[in-house]
Amino acid sequence: MPRLLLAVICCSMVHLAWGASPSSRADSLQRLLSTSRPDTNRVRILIQLAWERTDDNPLKGVEYGQQGVRLARQLHFRSGECRALLMLGWAFMRTGNYATAIQTQVTARRLAESIGYAGGVIHADNAMGYAHLEQGNRQLSLRYFRRAVGQAERYHDTVLLTPILGNIGRAHLELGRPDSAWYYTWRGYQLDLEQQDVHSEIGDLSILGDIEARRGHIHQARYFYQQAISRAVGMPVSYAISRAYLGLARLVRNQQPAAAMQYARQALAAGKAGRYAKGVFEASDYLADLYADTGSNAEAYRYLRAAAATRDSLFSQSRMAQVQALSFSEELHQQKLAEEGERAAARRWQFILALALAGAVLTAIVGYLLISRRHLRREVEFVQERQRMERSHSRAILDAEQNERRRVGADLHDSVGQLLSAAKMTLGALRRRLPLTDTVHQELFGNSMDMLDEAVREVRSISHNLVPTTFTRHGLVQAVRCLLDRLALGPRQLQIQLEVNGLQDHQLDSTLENILFRILQELIHNVTKHAQATELTVQLSCQQEELQISIIDNGVGFNPAAQHENVGIGLRNVASRVAYLHGEFAIHSTTGGGTCTILKIPLRMGATAVLV
Template identity: 55%
Template structure:
């Protein structure tokens, strides 16, 4: 079985159809041997083979089946592999937010298990997803982390891929010197290694850089090297891209024969890729039929077991039926009363939460408005009067006013301090960005203030969320984020915090992640537990949930989920 799995992995890149055949044989053998881990590894390999063949739906279905099996048998490495592969499948289809969710889940489990070998390739994948989302700083951050881990663990295959990615990112950022250095380092590292993808990307990147310098000879040379790298490693996507690129260059120079030759190569590659996909789909149908037959056999066994169980239960039921009917009749009215009481209590709790939160937010706004409009104006008026008095004293030359001016200056200084304090208090009670531009901008400004101290690096990532949500929802979420970050500052001893706001189709998700010391939720005292309960109570009022993922020594991740029905804008 190990030999079949290895053969399948070896043929995944150059012949996905052959890899699928080996994978099916290894999976059948693992089932006969009743070896769940071997079956899980076979499913993971099959998923990658379907992915390389371009059959993304079957690839996702296979990786999900592998993940369910890994969870059932407690195979953490299988779960990490499956999440990473699912992220890759979604990325290949252009769904980068979904890909990022799976990559992050794989990264969290790899960190929890302290498995650096599995973590290394995930970091580069996260960086590539951020690059396609337009978050170039985050892309460079994670890809550089992955590159350093590659060097530390001597993972040459992953290092070569990350070098090609870093070259693309630096080229996109406009740093052609750094991009060229990464591409050339990638090519040197790739000598004798089966990494046609990275080698082809590096040569194409150098060709594009040469084209921007109007170096036609170098551009053609690098493009031809990219084509050879794709052909030697049978990388159809690279062959297709390099052939089309060379055809465009040849056509621009008037060499129609060469342009036609390269276009023919691209067409042959496209047809070959199409044939591979057709064969993979045939294999997928056979694989699906195999899975269906297995499920049918399992259903038949379960059906037979249920029939035996039903017979025994029927015999027992005849004895218990009379007592059960009597019990149901006596308890029905009591149960109805309890249900009604529970519903009433739940409604009262909801109204109580609503009243407290609305009253709290209204009081904040009232106090902030009073401080700004009433007390702030009175202080400003007093300051103006003192300024007028100061000018009058300065104009009065009949008697010295130095002592009076000194006292007046002290009074003006105290008034300036009081006005500044009023403004700070009013802004903390009701942030102007939250009122004017919504939750996303308010969180960005809050993070910017934290970064000014230089002690804490705060990253804010916002996807599909701009403008205003419901006023109460924005207020509650902003206060919760403030409380979580303040707890990190006070207790976590963290150097980096990531705040992510993602609006999906069904819910709004807020993630606050730090790299601090973490904590044990079971060991918290009553006072510390009150803070967590307050967060959960506020989220329960919004109809959402708060999830705490923490353990001593590995940081903390808090995920807030709010249904879109609650977060919809007025």
């Protein structure tokens, strides 16, 4: 068996020296096995036992290998399982069950790849190449050998590379390429010496002997065979010793028949000592040929029967190994089914847990949405309540303003106006009683009366502006028309045009009309005060749900962007009143191009606002 197997044997077994006999090492391992617990160390002992018994009792090697695989799988010891499969594959190969050996090595290689065990991959490739070589598939074996060499060189693993080269050399020899066989085998032999790999060295010496024999170099062949035999003392390499003795027998068959007979018997003895059935069969068959050449038919027949018995034994051993393989395969199949069942159950549990988790997440999301919706509803209610309170507050301010205007207007009309009228009557009576002959005094008296008349008119105008009687009697349109008429009669000679559309079909709330009148009053006052206009147009347009008011003049205009920070109190009041009515307020103006002020008041919103 190639020395590559030693690369996977556990380090805890190194105390079992190769100097001891195979049976003593196996006995020591057996004692360790009997006292070991079912743990990873027991797996290592089973692997070592499978290695030890593969050469002398392959069926026992198969048994130990199967036990190692089972225990490693129970312990989930994957590297141990891989090594046990590798040993098991070699044991199947020694029984002649090459198909099962290759199948086992394929399984081992897949496992080695999955766990990242490069040594297992190299070992499996070498073993599959060896199995194909034993069956005569030399080209296929070279493919596996070269793949193993490539992996070993990739990882710079000289220990694993060493035994593969000799196997490549043997394949080339069987293909009739002695020069290539010599190149690879000699290279492997040099590595054997460097690595002190005695096991691989013995096998390579035997192959070198076969190469030199094929070349016809008798002395060199004899040297290599003898070196292999001398190095094999105490080593479990019966296959190499048997082949070396058989090679010596073939070398001297023609010149020294007696020596050939002796070498053949030694090959037979080596095969029997190591239970190497193939070696026993080949040696027995060769001895039968030798005795047939000498005319000893009885001896020839005896060895032919021995060869036949060995062949039958080899066949029986192969059949038993096949039965074991089938049983083991069925066991592995059942174990695989059990593992698949466990995985399926685990997947089901995972699916159930995933569903439960998804349900919990969904419940949490729904709960969060409900809570958020409730919170949002409360926020909306809070905003609505705040808006209602703001409207109520604004309504109260507007009512208070209107009431204060009425009070001030009434006070001006009833108190100040009456006092001024009384003062004028008193001054008139005083003039009748005091004749004023002096021109200066008459002029002063006349000026005083004129000032009183002006004061009475001003008080009356302010009183009417605060509470227009036309507005209270006839509504918004008539009040606006009266306001514009008074402006038209003023000293500015302002041409005024009022356009009304659709207001006749709508009955506006009195509070809404009051707010709109104050807005118009303030905007028209700004035109007369600042615009220096000669034309003024006021448009009142009422549609189904909106009232639009436009105030257009041809005055000096201004830049709204520049005046944004300097807006007066009047425009601020206009903006606040429009906002209270949920309307829109826009001023369009350019310097020297006049001004257009547009208001859009929603009637429903406005009516609702003032009626709440």
